[in-house]
Amino acid sequence: MSYVDEVIERVVKENPAEPEFHQAVREVLESLRVVVDANEEAYRRDAVLERLVNPERQIKFRVPWIDDNGQVHVNTGYRVQFNSAIGPYKGGLRLHPSVNLGIIKFLGFEQIFKNSLTGLSIGGGKGGSDFDPKGKSDREIMAFCQSFMSELCKYIGADTDVPAGDIGTGAREIGYMFGQYKKLRGLFEGVLTGKGLSYGGSLARTEATGYGLLYLTEEMLKCNGETLQGKTVTVSGSGNVAIYAIEKAQQLGAKVVTCSDSTGWVYDPDGIDVAALKEIKEVNRQRLTEYSKYRPDSQYHEGKGVWTVKTDIALPCATQNELDLEDAKLLVENGVLAVAEGANMPTTAEATEFLQKSGVYFVPGKAANAGGVATSALEMAQNSERLSWSFEKVDKKLQEIMVNLFHNIDDAAKKYGFEGNYVIGANIAGFEKVVDAMNAQGIV
Ligand code: NDP
Numbered sequence: 001m002s003y004v005d006e007v008i009e010r011v012v013k014e015n016p017a018e019p020e021f022h023q024a025v026r027e028v029l030e031s032l033r034v035v036v037d038a039n040e041e042a043y044r045r046d047a048v049l050e051r052l053v054n055p056e057r058q059i060k061f062r063v064p065w066i067d068d069n070g071q072v073h074v075n076t077g078y079r080v081q082f083n084s085a086i087g088p089y090k091g092g093l094r095l096h097p098s099v100n101l102g103i104i105k106f107l108g109f110e111q112i113f114k115n116s117l118t119g120l121s122i123g124g125g126k127g128g129s130d131f132d133p134k135g136k137s138d139r140e141i142m143a144f145c146q147s148f149m150s151e152l153c154k155y156i157g158a159d160t161d162v163p164a165g166d167i168g169t170g171a172r173e174i175g176y177m178f179g180q181y182k183k184l185r186g187l188f189e190g191v192l193t194g195k196g197l198s199y200g201g202s203l204a205r206t207e208a209t210g211y212g213l214l215y216l217t218e219e220m221l222k223c224n225g226e227t228l229q230g231k232t233v234t235v236s237g238s239g240n241v242a243i244y245a246i247e248k249a250q251q252l253g254a255k256v257v258t259c260s261d262s263t264g265w266v267y268d269p270d271g272i273d274v275a276a277l278k279e280i281k282e283v284n285r286q287r288l289t290e291y292s293k294y295r296p297d298s299q300y301h302e303g304k305g306v307w308t309v310k311t312d313i314a315l316p317c318a319t320q321n322e323l324d325l326e327d328a329k330l331l332v333e334n335g336v337l338a339v340a341e342g343a344n345m346p347t348t349a350e351a352t353e354f355l356q357k358s359g360v361y362f363v364p365g366k367a368a369n370a371g372g373v374a375t376s377a378l379e380m381a382q383n384s385e386r387l388s389w390s391f392e393k394v395d396k397k398l399q400e401i402m403v404n405l406f407h408n409i410d411d412a413a414k415k416y417g418f419e420g421n422y423v424i425g426a427n428i429a430g431f432e433k434v435v436d437a438m439n440a441q442g443i444v
Pocket residue numbers: 165166167168169209237238239240241242260261262263317318319320342343344369370372373
């Protein structure tokens with residue numbers, strides 16, 4: 001059995017009930033086959049892949065908090081510090097009832113390669129909790145965040161591990177967590193990113209993942225003789241990534257006709273009204289049912305359906321495995337040109353394979369959504385020098401990072417004979433830097 005197959009088999013056996021983690025490992029290792037096979041003896045001897053798929057450390061803890069009626073609740077908190085070969089662990093904190101160790105491990109594993117692709121010095125990590133922020137009062141959110149950070153603060157720091165936002169963790173939650181960290185550790189330092197502008201946050205961080213997704217998509221299209229100008233785009237989600245993806249797509253001349261949340265989706269034939277969407281989601285924290293009040297000609301549908309709409313470019317920006325084989329078939333039937341992942345692993349393995357085989361340009365999340373973590377690293381740089389850069393400066397750096405990132409994955413794919421396969425290109429380009437650093441640092 002080949003070394004790659006052996007390690008995949010062991011991961012499945014040793015980490016039962018973690019299907020998302022298996023999926024992520026399988027996808028990465030399958031892409032690395034060409035590199036690993038060429039170095040099989042040395043990699044096997046040095047257990048390179050075993051060291052890569054086993055987190056350096058995983059922390060699981062109790063998070064007790066009291067609701068507004070005096071009832072005590074207990075959630076589970078996680079931080080998986082996956083790989084620090086190229087820098088301090090970096091990755092978001094997800095607050096969602098679906099969170100479990102396997103999901104955090106899949107996200108942390110992906111983060112290693114994504115962070116490497118940014119070209120910046122950041123290792124891979126991820127964390128979160130099965131706490132559901134929906135429907136909670138502001139005081140309850142604060143109680144949870146303080147309790148969560150009371151434990152997490154023992155394991156993180158500006159030079160060791162720097163968490164950020166993710167699903168369910170926005171500026172409000174980061175603020176409460178930062179306050180608690182500062183109180184307990186007595187340190188005002190860049191221990192979290194995605195902070196408010198008044199206490200060390202970076203301009204353009206809020207926009208970064210969505211904007212970065214579009215900078216990369218535009219570059220990819222350009223290199224294939226296409227452009228966003230005049231294209232129809234479908235987006236899923238209506239959170240941080242989706243909102244700023246829609247905004248930038250429209251600035252670049254495309255028309256975005258959909259968005260969604262976990263209960264339904266909107267079709268707006270005249271193009272999504274971003275100002276209305278921001279008011280509904282960022283200010284009022286409401287459901288998408290409200291959208292038709294702003295745009296009477298739009299349609300609201302319950303359930304799932306964004307991928308049934310005819311589109312040139314599909315940008316899944318909600319959550320993992322939200323675009324399956326059936327969706328992929330419909331997209332291809334409707335003539336989709338490109339799919340770029342704003343969310344982490346939103347396309348199932350079967351759907352990815354189908355899209356690629358059908359000649360659709362497909363960019364995986366670890367490359368396409370790396371603008372968020374890249375700008376988080378720029379926030380860390382600003383915190384270290386105690387300076388704040390202008391929006392234009394950060395945005396320009398983000399643009400450069402995404403354009404370079406695209407060329408790195410494109411070149412890696414070409415170098416190994418897989419031209420146009422951006423999944424293989426991203427995994428190989430991300431892996432090469434990490435494995436080089438791991439080898440240089442010895443068996444640790
Ligand atoms: P938000 O919480 O801001 O938004 C998530 C959006 O997806 C919401 O519209 C939410 O709907 C929807 N959603 C979440 N879970 C589900 C589900 N199970 N089924 C259907 N819809 C769902 O998160 P972000 O925008 O920050 O993150 C979106 C994705 O992008 C995630 O995969 C995240 O890991 C990834 N990502 C985020 C980065 C960032 O900087 N924020 C950076 C890189 C990747 P509802 O409001 O109803 O829950």
